[in-house]
Amino acid sequence: MVTLDFGHHCGYDIDGVSVVGQSIAVNYQMIQEDIQQACERSGRSASDVALIAVTKYVSLTAAETAVQQGVRHIGESREQGFSQKWEGLQQGISWHFIGSLQSRKVKHIIDKVDYIHSLDRLSLAKEIQKRSDKPVNCFLQVNVSGEATKHGLASNDVLPFIKSLAAYPNVRVVGLMTMAPHEEDAEQTRPVFRRLRQLRDDIQSASLSHAPCTELSMGMSNDYVIAIEEGATFIRIGTRLVGHA
Ligand SMILES: *Cc1c(COP(=O)(O)O)cnc(C)c1O
Numbered sequence: 001m002v003t004l005d006f007g008h009h010c011g012y013d014i015d016g017v018s019v020v021g022q023s024i025a026v027n028y029q030m031i032q033e034d035i036q037q038a039c040e041r042s043g044r045s046a047s048d049v050a051l052i053a054v055t056k057y058v059s060l061t062a063a064e065t066a067v068q069q070g071v072r073h074i075g076e077s078r079e080q081g082f083s084q085k086w087e088g089l090q091q092g093i094s095w096h097f098i099g100s101l102q103s104r105k106v107k108h109i110i111d112k113v114d115y116i117h118s119l120d121r122l123s124l125a126k127e128i129q130k131r132s133d134k135p136v137n138c139f140l141q142v143n144v145s146g147e148a149t150k151h152g153l154a155s156n157d158v159l160p161f162i163k164s165l166a167a168y169p170n171v172r173v174v175g176l177m178t179m180a181p182h183e184e185d186a187e188q189t190r191p192v193f194r195r196l197r198q199l200r201d202d203i204q205s206a207s208l209s210h211a212p213c214t215e216l217s218m219g220m221s222n223d224y225v226i227a228i229e230e231g232a233t234f235i236r237i238g239t240r241l242v243g244h245a
Contacts, residue, residue, distance in 0.1 A: 021065045023243065024062065024065045024066055024069060024241065024242055024243070025065075025069055027240060027241050027242075028066065028069040028070065028071070028241060031051065031224075031237060031240065031241060032046075032051075034224070034225055034228075035049050035051065035228060035235075038225045038228035038229050039228060041229060042228065042229045042230075042231075044228070044231075048233055049228055049232060049233060049234075049235060050072075050073055050094075050233065050234045050235070051071065051073060051235055051237060051241075052073040052074070052075040052096050052098070052217075052234055052235065052236045052237065053066045053067075053071040053073065053074055053075065053237065053238075053241050053242055054075040054076070054077070054098065054220075054236050054237060054238030054241075054242075055074055055075070055076060055081070055085055055238070055242055056075075056076050056077045056078065056081050056099075056238060057238055057239070057242070057243070057244045057245050058242045058243060058244075058245050059245070060084065060085060060088040060089070062242045062243065062245075063085050063088075063089060063242065064088070064089065065242075066241065066242050067089060067090065067093065071241075072092070072093060072094060073093070073094045073096060073234070074089065074093050074094075074095060074096065075096040075097075075098040075117075075236050075238075076095075076096070076097065076098065076099070077097070077098050077099025077100075078099055079102075079105040079108050079109055082095070082097060082109055082112070082113075083108060083109070083112070086112045094114040094115065095112055095113050095114045095115070096113070096114065096115045096116075096117060096234075096236075097109055097113050097115070097116045097117065097118065098117045098118060098177075098217075098236055099118060100118050100120070100151050101116065101118050101119075101124060103123055103124055103126075103127040106124070106127045106128060106131050107131045110128070110131045110132050110136070113136070114137060115137045115138070115139065115174070115234075116128070116136060116137070116138045116139065117138075117139040117141065117177040117217050117236075118139070118141045118151065118177070119138040119139065119140050119141060119171070119173075120140065120141045120151055120152050120153055122161075122164060122165075125138075125165055125168045125171045126168065128168070128170055128171050129168040129169070129170045129171060132170045133170075134170065135169065135170050135171070135172040136170055136171060136172060137172055137174045138171055138172060138173055138174065139173075139174060139175050139176060139177035139215065139217050140152075140153060140158060140161065140162065140173060140175075140176050140177065141153065141176075141177045141178065142154075142155060142158055142176050142177065142178050142196060142199065143155075143178070144178045144180075144192045144195050144196055144199075145178075145180065145181050145192050147181055150179060152177075152178065152179075155195065155199060158176070158199055158203070159202065159203060159206070162203060162206075162208065162211050162213075163208070165210060165211065166208065166210050168210075169210065171210070172210060172211075172212075173203075173208075173210060173211035173212070173213050174212060174213065174214065174215050175200065175213055175214060175215025175216055175217060175233070175234075176196050176199055176200050176203075176213065176215075176216060176217070177216075177217035177218065178192060178193075178196045178217075178218050179218075179220065180192040180193065180218070180220075180223055180227075182222060183222070183223070186222055186223040186225065186226050187226060189222075189223045189226055189227075190226050190229075190230060193216075193218050193219070193223075193226060193227050193230035193231070193232070194230050196216060196218055196230075197216060197230055197231045200213055200214075200215075200216055200231075214233070215233045215234060216231050216232050216233050216234070217232070217233070217234040217235075217236065218230070218232045218234075218235070219232045219235035219236065219237075220235070220236055220237060220238070221237055221238060221239040221240035221241075222240075224237060
């Protein structure tokens with residue numbers, strides 16, 4: 001796999017040609033090919049995998065370039081960056097909030113967001129319930145690896161937590177989200193993704209009307225190929241697509 005890392009020189013021009021723009025185009029094509037091949041290997045359809053461009057490190061211009069390439073999902077992890085990109089970009093985009101979400105920020109994003117990937121506590125569910133006038137698509141964030149530094153529910157707490165969400169009809173559990181530990185060898189992340197998928201299947205078979213739980217948000221720059229092989233339906237890619245300013 002070829003990686004174009006335009007780390008420190010993000011945004012410079014040579015003879016009026018944006019290097020970043022070219023890199024994003026190349027990166028986008030490369031990721032599309034990876035998605036296609038990972039789907040072929042695992043008997044899936046590439047149309048079942050949505051690519052979220054994570055633009056938290058980069059400018060509005062870089063996000064616009066990604067959209068020109070064909071990106072239709074944008075992810076941000078802070079309220080300010082989220083609102084800035086939302087205001088600056090054309091319509092026709094699905095908006096994803098992927099970072100840990102403070103309850104007091106919910107009111108600023110609730111009318112703009114299409115998916116919240118970081119539901120991890122009842123107080124946040126209560127705030128979503130209160131601030132929205134319709135069901136909001138939410139992923140439960142699960143700390144599969146159990147690392148102390150990671151947000152998310154412990155695997156064993158997921159089903160009881162989901163059952164308690166029945167009291168909040170504006171919280172619709174569309175799926176589960178996780179972040180795998182960073183590994184030099186991405187293959188090492190496979191058990192984490194496999195575990196999330198098993199959890200998703202368990203919840204699905206409980207047939208809870210407020211928790212269809214069909215989706216899996218997993219896979220980042222370092223490990224998205226493995227995540228797709230293990231069933232990811234949303235991958236969240238920042239550095240390898242739009243760079244890391
Ligand atoms: C930043 C971030 C990403 C993207 O990370 P990259 O390694 O740059 O692809 C994905 N998911 C979450 C939750 C993030 O915070």
